[in-house]
Amino acid sequence: MELWVGAMNLGFLYAFMALGTFITYRYFNIADITIDGSFTLGAATGAILIVDGWNPFLVLPVSFLAGACAGFVTGFIHTRFKIDSLLAGILVMTGLYSVNLHVMGRSNVPLMNHPTFETALTRINPGLPQEVWIGLVLIIVMTLMWALLTAFLKSDLGLTMLATGNNPVMISAQGVSTDRMKILGITLANGLVGLSGILVAQYQGFADIGMGIGSIIYSLAAVIIGQALFRGRKVWLSVLGVICGAVIFRLAVAVALKIGFNPNDLKILTALFVLLTLVISYSLKNDQKDNGKMRMWIRKNRRLLFALFAIALLGWFAWKSFYNQSSQDHSAKKTRIGIVIANQSDLLMKTRDGFREEMTRLGYKEGVNCEIHEVNAEGDIPSNKTIVDHLIADHTDLFLSISSASTQAIINKVKDKPVVFATVADPFILGAGSSPVNHPANVTGTYGHAPVGELLRILSTMYPGPRRIGTIYNPGFPNTKVNLGDLKREIKTFPRLTLEEASVSGTNEVLQAAQSLASKNICAFVLINDLTVFNALESVVRVSKAHKIPIFANDADCLDKGALLVYGYEYYTSGVQAARMADRIIRGESPANIPYERFAHTLLGINKDLVREYRLNVPDSLVKRAEATVSGGKYSKKAYKLPLRTSSGKPVQTQK
DSSP states (O other), rough: HHHHHHHHHHHHHHHHHHHHHIIIIHHOOOOOOOOOHHHHHHHHHHHHHHHTTTTTTTTTHHHHHHHHHHHHHHHHHHHHSSSOOOHHHHHHHHHHEEEEHHSSSSSSOOOOTTHHHHHHHHTTTOOSSSHHEEEEEEEHHHHHHHHHHHHTTTHHHHHHHHHHHHHHHHHHHTTTOOOHHHHHHHHHHHHHHHHHHHHHHHHHHHHETTTTTTHHHHHHHHHHHHHHHHSOOOOHHHHHHHHHHHHHHHHHHHHHHTTTTOOGHHHHHHHHHHHHHHHHHHHHHTTOOOOOOOHHHHHHHTHHHHHHHHHHHHHHHHHHHHHHHHHHHHHHHEEEEEEEEEEEOOHHHHHHHHHHHHHHHTTTOOOTTTTEEEEOOOOOOOHHHHHHHHHHHOOOSSSEEESSHHHHHTTTTOOOEEEEEEEESSSGGGGGSSSSSSSSTTTEEEEEEOHHHHHHHOOOOOOOOSSSEEEOOOSSSSHHHHHHHHHHHHTTTOOEEEEEEOOOGGGGGOOOOOOOOTTTTTEEEESSSOOHHHHHHHHHHHHHHTOOOEEEEEGGGGGTTTOOOEEEEHHHHHHHHHHHHHHHHHHTTGGGGGGEEEEEOEEEEEEEEHHHHHHHHOOHHHHHOOOOETTTTEEOOOOOOOOOOOOOBOOOOOOO
């Protein structure tokens, strides 16, 4: 139940964005990509104000105005400079990435410990399940929104906007400024998008720099679905269709997860779904030109067909639920573990591998005494919450979150089941407690900042005297922000080192950033842990080899990929530590009594081939300390093993 109600609620909140897209797409035939940025701008503006103490309802008009300002800029560029609407939207959306970072001051603003509309509604809940109560309130809100927007679009101003899009020449002859009408429409549309952004941020518990990515596709899908289901010229029916389309789209995502579709395929499924809807819609639109009986019959009975499909789908789920319940009633108790991973990056996969392999060593066997359900959000922030709802509906006993984004999604939603997190730089900035021992009663996990101070000490022994070093980072990741802050703080203790920075927003910018740093006569690249940079490490290596500038990295896995020296945590061990915490919880220990643990193992590695190629002097003490080396093109690592003990120091007893 919670999965479906939660998906419906999310659909209502995204319906505001879909209504904005409906105005630009239906009235002006513009697919305004500005919304990818104005959605985040509305969320960022409202979230910062909430953190500053504003009432969560008072920030709503401010977020609306923030989104409207973004839309006004797009409309002005489009009409004043006669730039194509799509290009104008792309320009504003690109600029808003930097604006949003400046507004938030960081890449992520957690709202877990701050009042939101959800906490306000909780105080007046008459005793209903939380999601159901929120759903009932949102139904009332969306009904009012439906009435207000319908009234506006049927007014003289709304009809003038429609006429501007349908026949600009005729409306100009009536003395109406088509440019002003376009600016007004795009401004209003993005205001609704900004409003949607802050509502979604409050609902999911945080605002994030990447939360608007792909918004144009989701909102267009809602508009197209609505137009396909509710065909007609009546305004009230079109607006209702868009709202229903937004809900149907989020429910479709929940259905895909429930059926078992790989989340990696959600984006292509979305594209195919929208394409299919468009094809059917345009085919039926031309039915008057074609007297085919089948086509006309489908058009006349489309609502009946949709109802039958929905009934069949609900019946299938009911049967499956009954079947699964019957199977569980007659089977031995198995611990159900749900793993939520933010994306497919190597370090998160290594964490996952460490967890799974350590659980096996501890005696847990899938299908015998445990079931592990792993879901990867593939960087799609809205899907995180639906994934968590899906795991809750699947009666998950213990949640494992890998990465900061997944951790936020889980701890904001799961309050009555144990949660273990892994590979998080700083859980405290996420709102998950204030110290390793003072944290939510159902949460524990492993974390650690990159040991950048020690990396700088090693570098300074190899490069005595005044030197410039360069670093590349994407400010759009919470962990990166923490690691960059550590680097800037630590470098102050090395007065002979000067830091040169280059920020990027995607992997395609890394090569140029590395080249710009190389032109500033840096002696070395110092790479903090950053997913964007490490996913494009080959670009940095290319510049490194061309200019003979060595790479020093905090990611231990960079050694055999082109780094000269690495000193950092091995994320595999983060998964191992998380597995041992999970084992303690499964055996009955409360997460409240398990302190957060820092990563247990750091690795020093040296690429001897590059040392010889760059003719560097590496102290013998460092060579002796190195646990991993590359020599003659071959990677080798000294064997080590974390003691098979719990974090409390007691020996682990493996499962029978």
